[in-house]
Amino acid sequence: MKRIADNINHIKRRIKEIAHTYQRDPDEITLLAVTKNKTDKHIQEAILAGQYWFGENYVQEGCKKILHFRSSCHKMPLVWHFIGALQSNKTRVVAENFDWVHSVNSVKIAERLNQQRPKNNERLNALIQINISNEDTKSGITPRELDALATTINALPNIRLRGIMAIPAPNVTEKHRKQEYANLFALYSQLRQQYPHVDTFSLGMSEDMEAAIAAGSTLVRIGTAIFGARNQ
Numbered sequence: 001m002k003r004i005a006d007n008i009n010h011i012k013r014r015i016k017e018i019a020h021t022y023q024r025d026p027d028e029i030t031l032l033a034v035t036k037n038k039t040d041k042h043i044q045e046a047i048l049a050g051q052y053w054f055g056e057n058y059v060q061e062g063c064k065k066i067l068h069f070r071s072s073c074h075k076m077p078l079v080w081h082f083i084g085a086l087q088s089n090k091t092r093v094v095a096e097n098f099d100w101v102h103s104v105n106s107v108k109i110a111e112r113l114n115q116q117r118p119k120n121n122e123r124l125n126a127l128i129q130i131n132i133s134n135e136d137t138k139s140g141i142t143p144r145e146l147d148a149l150a151t152t153i154n155a156l157p158n159i160r161l162r163g164i165m166a167i168p169a170p171n172v173t174e175k176h177r178k179q180e181y182a183n184l185f186a187l188y189s190q191l192r193q194q195y196p197h198v199d200t201f202s203l204g205m206s207e208d209m210e211a212a213i214a215a216g217s218t219l220v221r222i223g224t225a226i227f228g229a230r231n232q
């Protein structure tokens, strides 16, 4: 289990090195530890290593962990991100328990999250998921739809629009990926110009962390490189 702490420290060092290589401020890049299929013990180990931001993909699994750590680690400033595909019948659990959602991809989802966010909670931080590769996957909007969805979310009182998120298409060439990341960064920059409080570009996983930071990512979502493979 000590390996988890070592891995976290290693990745934090790598983030700094990569930031310097690409002339970026390392403080602009945050590490999100992705804990889907991992146990409370794994998470506990990461917390002991100073990792407080966690990403979960499944509503029930994530919620159970949040409740567990809210009682056992209530003094730690833990921040929980929902990063999985979100169906509209699951929005309530997310609105009531998570701090961030990365996968907002429709007006309907956004409006439900807004309505279901408890009034005494802070606003729910939201990222709009972009489907860059225009594949038939259902998650993510096309770049053309961004303007309208951002306008809607920005008007919702219980949600705070923070930026965009993307998952790269598998099996693309290096050149193609670079182009996609550049397109995403352009969208993010445009959004920031319209909404000055937008500050988050969620891009990069264990395999593409360097390419994502080179492209301007501010939040890298790392699972395997911290906790090992997810073989159940």
Ligand SMILES: *Cc1c(COP(=O)(O)O)cnc(C)c1O
Pocket: 034, 036, 057, 083, 084, 167, 204, 205, 206, 207, 221, 222, 223, 224, 225
């Ligand atoms: C699982 C997952 C990750 C982490 O991927 P690794 O390759 O294990 O680092 C990041 N983002 C999303 C949306 C995921 O589902």
